[in-house]
Amino acid sequence: MLLTLLIAAQLSLPDGTPALPHGDWRAWLDSPGGDLPFGLEIRGAPGEYESWFLNGEERIPVPSTTWDDGAQEIVFSIPHYDSEIRASIGLDGTRLDGTWKKRSGLDRWSEMQFHAVAGIQPRFRPMPALPGEYRGHAGDGSSNFGGRWAVHFDSSKDVSVGIFEEGDQHSVTGTFMTTLGDYRYLAGHHSGPLLELSCFDGAHAFLFKAMLREDLTLDGNFWSSDSWHETWTAEPNASIELPDSFDEVHWDADFDLSKLQYPDHTGAKRSLADASLQGKVRILSIFGSWCPNCNDEAELWSELSQRYSDRGLQIVGLAFELTGDEKRDLKQVQRFRKLHALDYPILLAGVADKKKAQQSFPAIDQIKSFPTAIFLDHQGKARAVHSGFSGPATGRAHEHLRNVYIDLIETLLAEAEAAQKD
Numbered sequence: 276m277l278l279t280l281l282i283a284a285q286l287s288l289p290d291g292t293p294a295l296p297h298g299d300w301r302a303w304l305d306s307p308g309g310d311l312p313f314g315l316e317i318r319g320a321p322g323e324y325e326s327w328f329l330n331g332e333e334r335i336p337v338p339s340t341t342w343d344d345g346a347q348e349i350v351f352s353i354p355h356y357d358s359e360i361r362a363s364i365g366l367d368g369t370r371l372d373g374t375w376k377k378r379s380g381l382d383r384w385s386e387m388q389f390h391a392v393a394g395i396q397p398r399f400r401p402m403p404a405l406p407g408e409y410r411g412h413a414g415d416g417s418s419n420f421g422g423r424w425a426v427h428f429d430s431s432k433d434v435s436v437g438i439f440e441e442g443d444q445h446s447v448t449g450t451f452m453t454t455l456g457d458y459r460y461l462a463g464h465h466s467g468p469l470l471e472l473s474c475f476d477g478a479h480a481f482l483f484k485a486m487l488r489e490d491l492t493l494d495g496n497f498w499s500s501d502s503w504h505e506t507w508t509a510e511p512n513a514s515i516e517l518p519d520s521f522d523e524v525h526w527d528a529d530f531d532l533s534k535l536q537y538p539d540h541t542g543a544k545r546s547l548a549d550a551s552l553q554g555k556v557r558i559l560s561i562f563g564s565w566c567p568n569c570n571d572e573a574e575l576w577s578e579l580s581q582r583y584s585d586r587g588l589q590i591v592g593l594a595f596e597l598t599g600d601e602k603r604d605l606k607q608v609q610r611f612r613k614l615h616a617l618d619y620p621i622l623l624a625g626v627a628d629k630k631k632a633q634q635s636f637p638a639i640d641q642i643k644s645f646p647t648a649i650f651l652d653h654q655g656k657a658r659a660v661h662s663g664f665s666g667p668a669t670g671r672a673h674e675h676l677r678n679v680y681i682d683l684i685e686t687l688l689a690e691a692e693a694a695q696k697d
Contacts, residue, residue, distance in 0.1 A: 293364050294321045302391035304480050308498035311482040312398045313475035315391050330474045331448040331462035353477035355610045360389050369393040381598040385500045402466040420447050424509040436515050450668040455644040456568035460668045478567050523643050526657035530638040537622035540608045555589040556687040559649040563595050563627050564611035569646045571666035573615040580619050586688050592621035595632045653691035
């Protein structure tokens with residue numbers, strides 16, 4: 276008992292706030308597929324903690340890291356995703372155990388057990404050795420995971436694209452690009468023909484495992500959060516590309532936007548045909564604050580709005596949120612707006628269910644993905660509809676999409692400026 280009190284006293288300040296080791300921690304969630312690991316960095320004095328989630332080269336700041344004295348827990352809060360981790364601290368101060376909880380609906384929550392240990396450690400624990408000596412397809416133990424892959428997820432009829440890169444000490448990084456968006460920054464390793472990748476960003480928890488077969492194809496499993504599981508296969512294909520994302524969703528040219536009114540982030544009703552929007556080049560951004568790809572896209576919208584608003588570009592966000600509770604969903608929209616320093620109006624357009632969302636916004640034939648971007652010229656005519664988003668984790672694909680968006684905006688603004696001169 277005395278030893279316990281002495282250890283607790285060394286780990287705490289006079290006000291009871293514990294002192295945690297600075298630096299890297301190995302964190303993981305208890306997934307149905309096994310450990311779902313991610314990096315965690317903690318810094319700062321007790322009572323003034325800062326922390327980050329780490330996935331490969333990505334370093335995500337946690338908005339709030341605090342000590343709950345009543346519950347005797349450290350709290351990692353991600354309010355823009357309605358998500359938090361609560362964990363108790365082990366007696367030696369180098370282990371955390373608790374729960375990650377995230378809202379997934381009005382009365383639904385995703386929940387997984389959370390753990391972390393202090394110190395620099397491998398992301399994934401060593402895999403058990405395979406029977407016999409694995410020599411690899413080249414005879415030298417290599418596994419050839421790098422490059423592009425044509426990927427087939429059981430839940431989708433569309434072909435996806437895997438882009439992986441092998442690094443030192445058998446590390447592997449990359450992502451999957453799909454017609455709905457990308458799986459953001461995945462990081463892991465291979466042990467012979469066995470591949471493990473994971474990502475945790477506060478909203479989604481992804482775990483991928485696969486076996487490289489002798490014919491150079493992959494047989495894999497995918498787990499998401501606490502319940503989703505599906506299988507996938509892949510074969511190397513250096514030229515594989517996604518279908519044209521500008522040809523997935525189509526605009527109804529006869530639709531009258533004045534029929535659509537939604538509350539803005541303050542709760543006031545706004546029409547998509549407001550006089551203040553007439554004559555402007557517009558981007559209608561269909562998104563959800565709960566969606567990591569939408570958060571990636573919002574960073575681009577923030578930049579482009581500041582860059583082009585003086586020339587007449589007007590972005591309008593159309594939020595489709597998780598609960599249907601207007602007060603709660605508007606609060607999440609406000610958090611989203613603040614997080615990305617957005618200067619354009621955001622309207623609460625409906626709920627995240629895609630069929631219901633399309634009914635709420637019938638100007639297009641379907642909402643296939645969150646996000647979806649609609650580009651309207653100065654006459655209100657839809658010139659392009661883009662479904663999904665290739666975020667920063669996709670590298671060259673992200674840069675290409677960014678340049679396509681900029682070229683499209685420049686073209687539409689030039690047309691509007693020419694019309695004003697006539």
